[in-house]
Amino acid sequence: MGISRRAFLAQASALGAVASVGFNVNIAQAQQSDTITIALAARAPNGVNPQQTGLTGGDNWAIHQVFNTLVKADPGTFATTPEEFRPSLAESWESSDDARTWTYHLRRGVEFHGGYGEMTAADVLFTFGRQLDPSIVTNGKVLYQNIQGVEAPDDYTVVFTLERPDPLFNGSCIATLPANIISRAAFEERGDEFNHSPVGTGPYEVVDFSTDGIVLQAFEDHFDGIAATPNLRIAFIADTTARTLAFASGEVDMIEGVRSPGWIPQMQQRSADTIFDATAPGSFNSLHLNLTQAPLDDLRVRQAIRYAINNEQIAAAYGELATPMVGVIASQFPGSVSKESLPENLRYEHNIERARELLAEAGYPDGVMISAFTSQREDYASIMLIVQEQLRAAGIELDLQIIDHSTFHADNRSARNAMPLQSSSYPPVPTQPLLQWLSASAVVQPDGTGQNNFSHYGVAIDGVDDLLEQVQDEPDFERRIALVEEIEQKVLTDLPLLGIITLSYVIARNPRIDLGFEVQSGYAYWPLNQARVVS
Amino acid sequence: MIRMIGIRLFDTIPTVLLVLTLVFVALRLLPGDPALVALGDYATPEQLNLFREQMGLNAPLWLQYITFTWNMITLDFGRSLISNVPVVDILARNLPYTIELTVVATGMGLLAGIPLGVMAAVYRNKAPDNGVRAFSLVGYAIPDFYLGAVLLIVFALNLGWFPISGGGHDFASRMHHIFLPAVTLAMVKSAFIGRLTRTSLLEVLGRDYVRTARAKGAREGRVIFRHGLRNALLPVTTGLGLSLLATLSGSVAIELVFNRPGIGSVLINAIAERDYPVIQAGVVVFAFFVVLINLLIDLAYIAIDPRIRVK
Numbered sequence: 001m002g003i004s005r006r007a008f009l010a011q012a013s014a015l016g017a018v019a020s021v022g023f024n025v026n027i028a029q030a031q032q033s034d035t036i037t038i039a040l041a042a043r044a045p046n047g048v049n050p051q052q053t054g055l056t057g058g059d060n061w062a063i064h065q066v067f068n069t070l071v072k073a074d075p076g077t078f079a080t081t082p083e084e085f086r087p088s089l090a091e092s093w094e095s096s097d098d099a100r101t102w103t104y105h106l107r108r109g110v111e112f113h114g115g116y117g118e119m120t121a122a123d124v125l126f127t128f129g130r131q132l133d134p135s136i137v138t139n140g141k142v143l144y145q146n147i148q149g150v151e152a153p154d155d156y157t158v159v160f161t162l163e164r165p166d167p168l169f170n171g172s173c174i175a176t177l178p179a180n181i182i183s184r185a186a187f188e189e190r191g192d193e194f195n196h197s198p199v200g201t202g203p204y205e206v207v208d209f210s211t212d213g214i215v216l217q218a219f220e221d222h223f224d225g226i227a228a229t230p231n232l233r234i235a236f237i238a239d240t241t242a243r244t245l246a247f248a249s250g251e252v253d254m255i256e257g258v259r260s261p262g263w264i265p266q267m268q269q270r271s272a273d274t275i276f277d278a279t280a281p282g283s284f285n286s287l288h289l290n291l292t293q294a295p296l297d298d299l300r301v302r303q304a305i306r307y308a309i310n311n312e313q314i315a316a317a318y319g320e321l322a323t324p325m326v327g328v329i330a331s332q333f334p335g336s337v338s339k340e341s342l343p344e345n346l347r348y349e350h351n352i353e354r355a356r357e358l359l360a361e362a363g364y365p366d367g368v369m370i371s372a373f374t375s376q377r378e379d380y381a382s383i384m385l386i387v388q389e390q391l392r393a394a395g396i397e398l399d400l401q402i403i404d405h406s407t408f409h410a411d412n413r414s415a416r417n418a419m420p421l422q423s424s425s426y427p428p429v430p431t432q433p434l435l436q437w438l439s440a441s442a443v444v445q446p447d448g449t450g451q452n453n454f455s456h457y458g459v460a461i462d463g464v465d466d467l468l469e470q471v472q473d474e475p476d477f478e479r480r481i482a483l484v485e486e487i488e489q490k491v492l493t494d495l496p497l498l499g500i501i502t503l504s505y506v507i508a509r510n511p512r513i514d515l516g517f518e519v520q521s522g523y524a525y526w527p528l529n530q531a532r533v534v535s
Numbered sequence: 536m537i538r539m540i541g542i543r544l545f546d547t548i549p550t551v552l553l554v555l556t557l558v559f560v561a562l563r564l565l566p567g568d569p570a571l572v573a574l575g576d577y578a579t580p581e582q583l584n585l586f587r588e589q590m591g592l593n594a595p596l597w598l599q600y601i602t603f604t605w606n607m608i609t610l611d612f613g614r615s616l617i618s619n620v621p622v623v624d625i626l627a628r629n630l631p632y633t634i635e636l637t638v639v640a641t642g643m644g645l646l647a648g649i650p651l652g653v654m655a656a657v658y659r660n661k662a663p664d665n666g667v668r669a670f671s672l673v674g675y676a677i678p679d680f681y682l683g684a685v686l687l688i689v690f691a692l693n694l695g696w697f698p699i700s701g702g703g704h705d706f707a708s709r710m711h712h713i714f715l716p717a718v719t720l721a722m723v724k725s726a727f728i729g730r731l732t733r734t735s736l737l738e739v740l741g742r743d744y745v746r747t748a749r750a751k752g753a754r755e756g757r758v759i760f761r762h763g764l765r766n767a768l769l770p771v772t773t774g775l776g777l778s779l780l781a782t783l784s785g786s787v788a789i790e791l792v793f794n795r796p797g798i799g800s801v802l803i804n805a806i807a808e809r810d811y812p813v814i815q816a817g818v819v820v821f822a823f824f825v826v827l828i829n830l831l832i833d834l835a836y837i838a839i840d841p842r843i844r845v846k
Contacts, residue, residue: 043800043801043804044796044801044804046617046618046619046620047618047619047620052619053573053574053575053586053617053619054572054573054615054616054617054618054619054808134581134585135585137574137582137585137586137589139574139575140575141578141579141582142577142578142579142582145579192619195618195619195620210628211628211629211702211796212701212702212796235700237700237794238791238794238800238804239791239792239794241684241792242687242699242700242791242792242793242794243794245684245687245688245691245692245699245700246699246700246794248692249691249692249695249699251698251699251700404567404807405807406566406567406568406571406572406807406808406809407565407566407567409567409568409571409572409576410566410567410568410571411566413568413571413576422576424576424577436577448568449580450580451577451579451580452576452577
């Protein structure tokens with residue numbers, strides 16, 4: 001078969017045209033008063049199922065609008081004490097005196113999206129059943145480890161039995177993102193498809209899920225009343241410049257900010273009336289010192305590092321996004337210690353001379369070299385570069401490598417890093433960072449089978465395991481907090497890890513959007529059911 | 536013709552197998568753990584292990600390799616380790632945007648580059664030639680992500696003529712969305728094609744048959760386009776193929792700046808997340824395009840120069 005040159009050229013052009021047309025995707029446009037668009041820093045959505053793995057920050061935003069937990073905090077806050085939790089799918093709840101039995105009374109008449117009927121105890125059992133089943137891989141399984149069993153005496157009552165007391169069970173488990181209640185009927189019917197067409201009870205339901213983003217529509221039968229704005233679009237724009245331009249043009253109303261020095265002033269220069277909603281504390285940034293490696297095995301060297309690092313100066317670089325840390329727990333949360341409450345020797349006011357003296361006492365009068373690596377992610381790299389400069393002034397040369405983020409985490413878990421900076425977001429549940437970072441059972445292992453105790457505290461030297469046991473057996477919130485403060489002091493004495501700064505999660509908002517509340521703290525997402533276009 | 540295409544496709548099988556093996560080995564040598572990315576830093580060792588077990592990452596490497604090769608041969612690309620979405624869906628959503636950008640940008644580059652090259656050759660060492668040379672220099676020198684951002688700020692943000700981000704949905708909106716990113720890429724391409732056309736045309740214009748054409752009294756236009764350009768286009772076609780491949784795989788910066796869906800940013804993201812199935816399938820697709828474009832170039836040679844025939 002032959003083909004003439006002319007025919008070939010014509011056909012090739014036609015093929016090009018067809019390729020350009022491609023296929024159609026349908027998605028609502030922003031900039032209408034009945035639609036609010038928020039753009040998050042990720043390439044594309046992965047799903048809107050609270051139990052699936054690999055969720056991005058943008059997915060979390062969608063999940064928070066589509067589902068409800070049994071109890072919740074006030075919008076834009078964290079509930080820092082047991083009294084601060086509010087009813088959501090549960091109207092009321094009570095815990096036993098030993099804080100090991102928690103009973104929730106469900107709200108009646110709560111409807112699932114898409115005609116999937118009333119939410120009952122069966123859906124709650126199904127949700128938690130999947131999380132408790134060790135043979136199913138789910139998001140945030142570690143939050144359920146303390147649950148011994150869950151049962152439903154009737155359609156509107158659910159009872160959790162815990163292995164150990166937990167006066168903050170609502171904060172440590174019930175009000176977390178993976179504990180959002182999913183529809184059993186919809187999940188069983190849709191299977192994997194549930195990730196993209198989820199069914200919850202929230203103020204918004206998913207109407208479109210594509211590479212462009214997630215389109216949500218107000219759910220008319222929401223138990224707490226219909227959302228103020230009919231449509232919500234969650235867009236995904238990974239590149240900072242592209243996100244900023246989309247915001248400047250009005251194409252999107254809210255964008256995820258950048259946790260790097262100078263970002264807010266730069267944005268304010270462009271448009272002075274931009275509103276910044278930031279969570280305080282945000283992420284905890286802590287520097288873990290590997291106690292098995294010289295010279296960090298010497299307390300005097302660790303003290304020298306503590307005196308040389310100036311948390312206030314690092315926080316100042318980030319402006320209003322950061323607060324300096326004192327101990328392990330952010331100063332906004334119960335269990336944290338303040339400099340004023342500490343004895344003089346544990347305050348570690350920035351002092352280069354003292355750092356040099358301690359180094360000399362430890363046998364390093366001419367300074368010392370320490371090798372470490374950190375992630376190339378903006379927040380990690382910039383904090384560590386400042387730390388490197390500060391340590392240099394005291395004669396501590398940090399040979400710092402900046403590497404790919406996935407490799408960084410995998411190598412940290414394989415005990416390869418002498419000084420890993422860890423950035424993690426925690427709710428006000430002090431046992432979480434303490435257990436994950438300081439308990440002997442969580443020590444990192446060279447074969448990667450360990451967990452997040454990067455310093456080897458409690459293994460290389462005596463740690464706080466006894467105190468941690470006491471905390472976990474303490475049913476009373478106040479006494480628990482007192483024990484946590486004791487742990488903080490012990491950690492400040494031994495210095496296996498150094499709190500550096502907390503760094504807020506920040507969203508830039510167009511002043512034409514009113515959220516309906518003020519963002520003070522909380523997770524890196526908040527409800528948008530009261531948000532409206534005001535001008 | 537069909538036989539030739541068949542032979543050419545058959546010849547590529549060992550190449551593709553080699554590429555697959557290299558990708559498989561390189562990925563397994565790379566540090567980092569997809570389980571840790573999917574489940575987060577605080578996942579329990581039991582869950583991490585269960586995840587690896589279910590995703591087949593605990594199997595011996597030789598078994599993983601055989602499974603992987605077999606799956607690729609049977610075009611079973613599997614699911615993303617991170618999002619659990621079938622890889623075929625991820626490719627189907629993103630590939631059309633990459634193809635349309637490549638086609639439109641190359642088309643624009645050709646439409647601008649060839650006339651510029653001809654003009655430069657005809658007016659050699661005169662003002663138009665110097666102008667084209669200056670344009671080429673600028674086109675080469677400006678990084679595409681920078682040019683893209685400048686065009687975005689001027690034409691999308693300040694003048695509001697084009698959308699800021701996205702890929703568009705229906706034909707009209709897709710053409711609207713593609714204009715600025717395509718112009719950005721076309722700028723570099725036209726500089727490249729312009730230079731190539733100039734050099735090649737100058738060489739051809741010095742040939743005996745061109746002198747003969749002029750001697751027999753052919754009009755200058757006919758000499759340049761019929762006798763000169765036709766013959767000068769062969770090296771340009773080769774250059775065009777290379778440029779097409781570069782755009783397919785190298786438009787990541789453009790995708791990011793214009794927030795366009797596309798296979799480049801999918802792959803970069805997958806590499807960061809150690810999402811093996813997505814990376815492997817992406818590389819297979821690229822290998823396929825390399826084969827396809829080389830084949831198209833060969834066909835284009837035949838179309839342009841009738842003296843080239845299948846042996």
